[in-house]
């Protein structure tokens with residue numbers, strides 16, 4: 001296998017996802033460096049006559065797709081989509097994901113859950129036996145940050161997950177602010193022994209807007225296997 005996280009690997013898994021796209025489809029467009037390749041390759045197909053409408057999962061993806069001439073809509077225009085193609089920070093054998101490394105988890109989860117299918121494109125470095133190595137992003141409201149942080153810690157301990165939480169910061173050291181105007185706590189819970197319990201405890205905390213555990217959403221993961229591109233179905 002080649003370098004597990006090289007750019008050509010990301011491009012290859014993105015290219016394979018095009019096989020799932022059909023003329024006339026409504027598509028959720030993911031965020032991140034792998035999803036960026038997918039949008040780029042999709043735009044080539046659109047220039048060749050493919051007719052699709054995309055719903056972007058971030059302002060970043062919106063800007064890219066718009067600049068490449070992909071027709072865009074919102075979930076208010078099209079509340080149910082045919083397919084979402086998005087990246088992931090980690091996936092386990094049950095196709096449970098950690099997402100939000102790029103800070104777009106809230107819109108990504110809303111768009112994925114509005115889609116009949118979610119196909120994940122992830123190079124081999126994202127494949128894990130157990131979630132937790134990649135810090136879990138938890139999107140929180142600005143109000144009551146210290147109180148919410150404490151509740152997240154307690155919820156994690158109840159679900160058997162332990163480790164430090166850090167407020168995500170931008171390149172200049174300022175707090176990172178999501179497209180929705182919220183903050184992100186990066187939670188170094190390694191391992192996450194019971195993702196389902198952790199997920200249900202996190203959503204019950206009032207200050208938590210969303211968390212990066214995507215459970216039961218991915219229909220398939222396209223990744224690099226020992227024998228080349230592999231489509232792992234749930």
Ligand code: 5RP
Nearest residue numbers: 032033034087100101102104
């Ligand atoms: C953004 C995400 C991305 O899909 C995830 O971070 C993977 O990104 P990349 O393809 O750059 O590794 O969840 O919020």
